Amino acid sequence: MPPGEVSTSRVGERIIYWTWVPLFAIWITAFLLFPGFIPPVSPRASAAEVAEFYRQDLSRIRYSMILFNWFGVALIPILMLIAERMRGMAHRTPVLRFCVIGVAGGAPIAFLTSTVFWLVAAFRPDRSPDLTLLTNDLAWVTFTCGVPFLIALYLFIALAVAWDDQPRPVFPRWIAWFNVVIALVTVPAAFAGLAKRGVFAWDGLVSFWVKNVAIAVWIVVMAWSLRSAMARDGEVIEAGA
Amino acid sequence: MTAVDGLADDAAVGGDDAARRFPGDPDMWIFVVVESLVFTSYFCIYLYARTQHEQAFLAAQSALTMWVGILETILLLTSSWAIARCVQCTRAGSYAAARQFAFVTAGLGAAFFALKIAEWVHLIRDGYSFGSSDFMQHFFFLTGIHAAHLVIGFVALGVLVYELSDPRRRSHKTIETCSTYWHTVDLFWVVIFAMLYVVR
Amino acid sequence: MTQERGKLRGAKRELWLAWYVTVAFYGLYSVVFFALARAQPPGRPWLDPGQTVAWFADRHWGLLIGFGLIFVLGGFSAVALALITYSIRRMSVSPAYAYSYLILYAIAAIPGFMFICVAMTCGVMRPDLSPVTTQWLYDLGFLSFVGTMGVFLVGSLIWMVAILIDENGVLPRWFGYLSLVNALTEVVIAPSWIFQRGVLAYNGAIGFWVNVPVFGLYTVAFILLLRDFIRRDDLGTGPLPMPPPDVWGHAKRAVEAVGA
Numbered sequence: 001m002p003p004g005e006v007s008t009s010r011v012g013e014r015i016i017y018w019t020w021v022p023l024f025a026i027w028i029t030a031f032l033l034f035p036g037f038i039p040p041v042s043p044r045a046s047a048a049e050v051a052e053f054y055r056q057d058l059s060r061i062r063y064s065m066i067l068f069n070w071f072g073v074a075l076i077p078i079l080m081l082i083a084e085r086m087r088g089m090a091h092r093t094p095v096l097r098f099c100v101i102g103v104a105g106g107a108p109i110a111f112l113t114s115t116v117f118w119l120v121a122a123f124r125p126d127r128s129p130d131l132t133l134l135t136n137d138l139a140w141v142t143f144t145c146g147v148p149f150l151i152a153l154y155l156f157i158a159l160a161v162a163w164d165d166q167p168r169p170v171f172p173r174w175i176a177w178f179n180v181v182i183a184l185v186t187v188p189a190a191f192a193g194l195a196k197r198g199v200f201a202w203d204g205l206v207s208f209w210v211k212n213v214a215i216a217v218w219i220v221v222m223a224w225s226l227r228s229a230m231a232r233d234g235e236v237i238e239a240g241a
Numbered sequence: 242m243t244a245v246d247g248l249a250d251d252a253a254v255g256g257d258d259a260a261r262r263f264p265g266d267p268d269m270w271i272f273v274v275v276e277s278l279v280f281t282s283y284f285c286i287y288l289y290a291r292t293q294h295e296q297a298f299l300a301a302q303s304a305l306t307m308w309v310g311i312l313e314t315i316l317l318l319t320s321s322w323a324i325a326r327c328v329q330c331t332r333a334g335s336y337a338a339a340r341q342f343a344f345v346t347a348g349l350g351a352a353f354f355a356l357k358i359a360e361w362v363h364l365i366r367d368g369y370s371f372g373s374s375d376f377m378q379h380f381f382f383l384t385g386i387h388a389a390h391l392v393i394g395f396v397a398l399g400v401l402v403y404e405l406s407d408p409r410r411r412s413h414k415t416i417e418t419c420s421t422y423w424h425t426v427d428l429f430w431v432v433i434f435a436m437l438y439v440v441r
Numbered sequence: 442m443t444q445e446r447g448k449l450r451g452a453k454r455e456l457w458l459a460w461y462v463t464v465a466f467y468g469l470y471s472v473v474f475f476a477l478a479r480a481q482p483p484g485r486p487w488l489d490p491g492q493t494v495a496w497f498a499d500r501h502w503g504l505l506i507g508f509g510l511i512f513v514l515g516g517f518s519a520v521a522l523a524l525i526t527y528s529i530r531r532m533s534v535s536p537a538y539a540y541s542y543l544i545l546y547a548i549a550a551i552p553g554f555m556f557i558c559v560a561m562t563c564g565v566m567r568p569d570l571s572p573v574t575t576q577w578l579y580d581l582g583f584l585s586f587v588g589t590m591g592v593f594l595v596g597s598l599i600w601m602v603a604i605l606i607d608e609n610g611v612l613p614r615w616f617g618y619l620s621l622v623n624a625l626t627e628v629v630i631a632p633s634w635i636f637q638r639g640v641l642a643y644n645g646a647i648g649f650w651v652n653v654p655v656f657g658l659y660t661v662a663f664i665l666l667l668r669d670f671i672r673r674d675d676l677g678t679g680p681l682p683m684p685p686p687d688v689w690g691h692a693k694r695a696v697e698a699v700g701a
Contacts, residue, residue: 043566092452092676095459098526102519102547109551130571134578137563145512145562146555152516163455190512193562194505271688272618279622279655286646371635378639382632382647389628393621 010234013084016077017230020223023074026067028216033064036118040203041136043196047129050136055125062122069115073108075219080104082157082222085171085229089164096160103156106149114143144192144202147211151190154183154218170229178221182214266418273425280429283386284436287379294375301376302441304369309360310438313353314431320349321427324420331405331416339416340405346423347398350391357388383433390426397422456524456671463521464664469514470554478507480561481653483583483644486637490572493579497565504565508558515554522546525663528670529600532607533680538599545596552589557582587643588634590627597624612666613685623659626652 031037035057041050054061079100086097117139121132158179161171188200189207199205291298327342361381364370371381401419404410474481484496497504522543529539560582564575597620604617630652633643640646666686673683 091455093455093527094530095455095523095527098523098543099459099519102522102526102543103516105544105547106516106519106550110555130574133567134563134570134574137567138559141562141566142555142559145509146559148512148515148517148554149550150516151513152519156519159458187513191505191509193509193566196566266614267687268613268615269618271615272621275619275622275655275658276625279626279651282651283647286640286651290640371632375639378636378641382629382641386625386629389625 010230013081013230016081017223017226019074020078020219023071023078024216024219024223026071030064030067030071031212033060033067034118035060040208041140042203043137043140043201047133051125051127051129051132054122054132054136058122058125062119065115065118065122069112069119072111072115076104076108078223078226079153081226081230085226085233086160088170088233089160090166090169091160091163096156096163099156100153100160103149103152107147107153110142110146110149114139114146117142140202141193144189144207144211147186147189150215151183151186154179154186158183168232170232171225175222175225179218182218185210185214266414266421269418269421273421276425280432283383284432287383287436290375290379297374298376299441301369301374302437304364304367304377305380305438306360307438309356310434313356313360314434316349316353316356317427317430320346320353321424323349324423327401328417328420331411331413336405336408336411340402343398343402343405347395347402350394350398350423354388354391357384380437383437387426387429387433390429394423394426452676453671453674456527456674459520459524459527460664460668460671462517463524463667466514466517466521467660467664469510470518473507473510477510478504478561480504480507480557480582480586482649483587484579485644486580486583486642488576488579490576493564493576494568494572496579497561497575498568501565501568504561508562511554511558515550515558518550518553519547524667525600528611528667529603531609531670531674531678531681532603532611533609534603534607538603541599542596542603545592545599549592549596552585552592554586556585556589560585583643584634587630587648590630594624594627597627609680610684611670611681613687615688616662616666619659619662623655626655 036053041053045053083097083100083104086100087094089096091097117135121127121135121139125132158176161169161173161176161179164170185206189202189211192200192202192204192207195201195204195207197204200207202208323342323346327339327346330336330339330342361384364377369377371378397419401416404412404415479500484493488496525546526539526543529542530536532538560578564570564578564582570578601617601620601624604612604620605614629641630643630648632641633645633648636642636645638645641648643649669686670681673681673685675682
C-alpha cells in the first residue's frame with residue numbers, strides 16, 4: 001500500500017480521536033455547571049421543592065443542559081474509532097463489531113432524552129409543580145436507570161478484546177477486565193427506582209457518583225488505550241505493505 | 242432464466258415430491274396457510290362480535306351498497322381468471338400473450354381498488370367512519386387490510402411482468418408464485434364480501 | 442475432515458454465543474414482561490385515572506424489579522440484531538440491506554423497551570402522583586410499546602426483500618413469506634392509537650391476541666432458522682454449501698418420526 005494512502009486514513013482518524021479532549025472538558029464543565037448534580041436533586045424532594053429548584057439558578061441549569069444536549073452525542077465518532085479497531089481483531093465474523101455499532105446510538109439517545117426533560121422543566125418555571133415534578137422524574141429516571149446500552153457496550157468490548165486471539169492484540173488483555181468492572185459498577189443504577197434514599201437512590205453514592213465517575217474513567221482509559229491501538233494499526237499496515 | 246431452469250428450481254426445492262404435489266413455489270404455500278389462519282381468526286372475531294350485537298350490526302350494515310360489493314367481486318374474480326390465463330400462456334411458451342393477461346389482471350385490480358376507495362369516501366361523507374360503530378370498525382379494518390394485501394399484489398404483478406419481459410428470466414416458479422398470491426387475495430375478498438355484504 | 446469441522450466450530454463461537462444470548466434474551470424479556478412485571482397482556486386502555494393508580498400499585502415490586510432487569514440487560518437485544526445483520530451480510534445482496542436493518546433495529550430498542558420502562562418506573566415510584574398524571578404515564582408506556590411498529594415493519598420488509606432476492610441460500614424463501622405475514626400484523630396494530638376499546642385496541646382480540654401469537658411464531662421460526670444457518674455457514678462469501686431447510690421436508694420427517 002503506498003504510504004500516501006495510509007497517512008490520509010490515519011490523519012482522518014486522528015482528527016476524530018483528538019476531539020475527545022475538548023469533548024471531555026465540555027462534559028466536565030457542564031457537569032459542574034448543572035446545579036442539580038452537586039449535590040444531586042433528591043428523589044424525596046416534594047413538588048414544591050423541585051419547582052423551587054427550577055426557579056433558582058435558571059441560567060446554570062439551562063446552559064449546562066444545552067451543552068449536554070449538543071455534545072452528548074459527540075462521543076459516537078470515538079466509539080466508531082473503537083469499532084474500526086475491531087476490524088483488526090482476530091475474529092472470524094463481524095458479529096461483535098455489529099453489536100458495538102448496534103448499541104453505540106443507544107446511550108447517547110438516552111442521555112439526550114434526559115437533557116430534553118431537564119430543559120423542558122426549566123423552560124417554564126412557573127408551571128404547575130406537579131408537572132415540573134413529573135418532568136424532573138422522567139429526566140432523572142432516564143438518566144440514572146437508562147444504562148442498558150452502556151452496560152452492553154462495555155461487555156461487548158470486553159468480549160471482543162478477550163477473543164482477540166493473536167500474538168499482538170489490538171487492545172491489551174486488561175482492557176477486557178476493566179470493561180467488565182465498569183459494567184458491574186454500572187448495574188446497580190438500573191435499580192434506582194427501588195430506592196428513594198440511600199446509596200442506590202438516584203442521588204446516592206452508587207447510582208449517581210460511582211456510575212458517572214465510572215463513565216468518566218472509562219472515557220479516559222479507553223481514549224488512552226485507543227491511541228496505542230491506532231498506532232499499532234498503523235504499524236501493522238506498514239509492516240504488511 | 243429459461244423454462245428449463247424454472248422446472249429445475251421446482252425439483253430442487255424439497256425434492257420432486259414437493260414439486261409434484263404443489264404447483265409453483267411450495268414456499269409460497271406457507272404464506273397462504275398462515276395468512277389464511279390469521280384471516281380466519283379475524284373472521285371468527287367479527288362473527289362473534291356480530292352475535293353479541295346482532296341488531297346494531299344489521300342496522301349499520303344497511304349503509305353498505307350491495308351492487309358495489311357484487312361489482313367488486315366480479316372485478317376480482319375476473320382478474321383471477323386473467324392471471325390463470327397468464328400462467329397457462331407462460332406454460333405454453335406464449336410469453337407475449339401472458340404479458341397481456343398480466344396487464345389485464347393489473348387493470349382489473351386497479352379498477353377494484355378505485356371502486357373501493359370511492360366506496361370508502363362515499364361512506365365517510367355519509368358520516369360512517371372507522372370509529373362510528375362496531376360494525377364499521379370491522380368493515381373498515383377488514384376491507385383496509387385486504388386493500389393492503391392488494392397493494393402487495395400489485396408489487397407481485399410487477400415482479401411477474403418483470404420476469405416475463407426478458408427472455409433471460411421467465412422463471413416459471415416466480416410467475417406461479419405471484420399468481421398464487423393473487424388468487425389468495427381474491428379468495429380473502431370473496432369471504433369478506435360474503436360476510437360483510439351478503440350475510441344479513 | 443473432522444478436524445477441519447472442529448476448527449470451524451471453534452471459529453463459529455462468536456455466532457453460537459450470539460445465538461444462545463439471543464435465545465436467553467427473548468426468554469428473559471418474555472418472563473419479565475409476562476410474569477414479573479405483568480405488563481403483558483397489557484392493561485386495559487379504558488381504565489380511569491384511579492384504576493391506573495391501582496394497576497401500578499398492584500404491580501409495584503414486579504415492575505420495579507422486572508424493569509430494573511431490563512434496564513441492565515436490554516442492550517443485549519443488539520446481539521440478535523448483530524446476528525441477523527451478519528446473516529444479511531452473508532447474502533448476495535447489497536450491504537445496504539444489512540446496514541439498514543442494523544440501524545432500524547438499533548432504533549427499535551427505544552420504543553421496544555426504553556419508553557415503557559422509564560414511564561412505568563416513574564409511575565410506580567410516586568404513588569402519590571395525581572391520578573390523571575399516572576394515567577398519562579400509563580398511556581405513554583403502553584401506547585409507545587405497542588403502537589410504534591413502524592421500525593419493526595420497515596425492518597421486517599428489508600429483511601424479507603433481502604431473503605427473497607438472495608442467491609446464497611442463507612435463509613429459506615418460506616421464511617421470507619412468513620416475514621410478510623409478520624409485517625402485515627405490524628400494520629394491523631396501527632389503529633391501537635385510535636381505539637380505547639374494542640378488537641383493535643392494544644389489548645384487543647385482534648390487536649393483541651392475534652398479533653402476538655403471530656409474532657411469537659415468527660420469532661421461534663427465525664431463532665430455529667438462525668441456528669440452522671450457523672450450522673451451514675462456511676464463514677465465506679459465496680453460496681452456502683447446503684441449501685436452507687425446506688419446511689415440507691421437516692414436516693414430512695416429523696410426521697414419519699411420529700408415525701414410525
